[in-house]
Amino acid sequence: MDNILITSPSLDTKDNVSGISSITRLLMSYNTKVNYYHFVLGRKDNSKRGLFWLITQMKTPFKILTFVRKHHISAVHFNIGFEPLSLLRDVFPYFLLYLKGLPLYLHIHGGRYISSIPDSIILRSIIKFFLKKSTEILVLSSTECDYLSLHYPFLFGKKIWVIPNAVEIPKENELKKDYQSEFLNILYLGRIDRKKGLETIARSLNELSDKGISYRFYLCGVGPDKDWFIKQLNGAAYASIIDKGLVYGEMKKEVLSLSHIFLLPSFFEGLPMALLESMGSAVVPIVTPVGSMSVVVQDHENGFLINDDTAITDIIVRLNQERNLLAAMAFRSRKTIMEQFSITRYVDMINEIYCSV
Structure with a gap:
């Protein structure tokens, strides 16, 4: 078996809820054809950037070289989100791995610069370096593949592999859905950050409360804007919040099964990953058509794609009134994940990529 170094933030669910950590955990658990050695790149969700963090980052390149020698690494599965801090943090370790002559599987997990060109010449140069020096490039959807091919002509002739994320799918008897219940259970799962559309969510929750809709809002996650988000809610909406904090393991399964x-x-x-996990648990998604979400969510079929701030309220009011529609869309949502995003299919695709080199 090959010894493959794989990078991601901490795999401990108490430290990180990132999608990269989740998919890395699954891959290491299910792929028995290679020996994975995990190397931590990225900070814990609750840790702050300061002097200690900076010193730690400066040591990372040297640690990774020691790691490669110790475990006789033959290839590197390098996970990254195309975000400014990730690019700046990871470029030097990546450069050293390139100098070692190891095959580099660059696995891009979205980010703002997978669909736009940065203004900064430094970031543009770093992105080009990552792409040029990779042995193979993995992206989450054909949309991202097309974007890279169009805007980085030097990739002409290099295969870009499209490999959507995957999730574990609960059994039918593990779900606790009641589509005729008095309360609609609405879920937010992920990093609590304004860039996730929190202002839109707060406005919609307030409007639902004003309209007398009975709902529970499960707020699951941690992040810098949690206090700000809660302050945006009026009294009735605030009373409908069930703040679960960081969820993982059985608690996460429980919330998904009820939502x-x-x-x-x-x-x-x-x-x-939160989108795939929720859909796999028969939860109807209401999302914006950004990144690869529109590849999974088919508008008005297995979920809803929205483009304006008022749409969420209107959709939830309708689903509250038409509970049979809610149940039917939840069924189609789950069916999509079972057919297209299973972990078994994902592992087979990853091993095909490894074997291509």
Whole structure:
């Protein structure tokens, strides 16, 4: 078996809820054809950037070289989100791995610069370096593949692999759905950050309360804008919040099994694990058509794609009134994940890429 170094933030669910950590955890658990050695790149969700963090980052390139020698690494699966801090943090370790002559599988998990060119010449140069020096490039959707091919002509002739994320799918008897219940259970799952469309969510929750809609809002996650978000809610909406904090393991399964609607009106995304996990648990998504989310969510079929701030309220009011429609869309949502985003299919695709080199 090959010894493959794989990078991601911490795999401990108490430290990180990132999609990169989640998919890395699954891949290491299910892919028995290679020996994975995990190397931590990225900070814990609750840690702050300061002097200690900076010193730690400066040591990373040297640690990764020691790691490669110790474990006799033969290839590197390098996970990254095309965000400014990730690009700046990871470029030097990546450069050293390139100098070692190891095959580099560059796995891009979305980010703002997978669908736009940065203004900064430094960031543009770093992105070109990552792409040029990669042995293989993996992206989450054909949309991202087309974008890279169009805007980075030097990639002509290099294969870009499209490999959507995957999730574990709960059994039918593990779900606790009641589509005729008095309360609609609405879910937000992920990093609590304004860029995720929190202002839109707060406005919609306030409007639902004003209209007398009975709902529970499960707020699941941690992040810098949690206090700000809660302050945006009026009294009735605030009373409807169930603040679960960071959820993982059985608690996460429980919340997903109870939820009816998933909200993510984000400004930019890759292919969020939270979206796939919720749909796999028969939760109807209401999301913006950014990143690769529109590849998974078919508008008015297995969920809703929205382009304006008022749409969420109107959709939830309708689903509250038409519970049979809610149940039917939840069924189609789950069916999409079972057919297209299973972990078994994902592992087979990853191993095909490894074997191509």
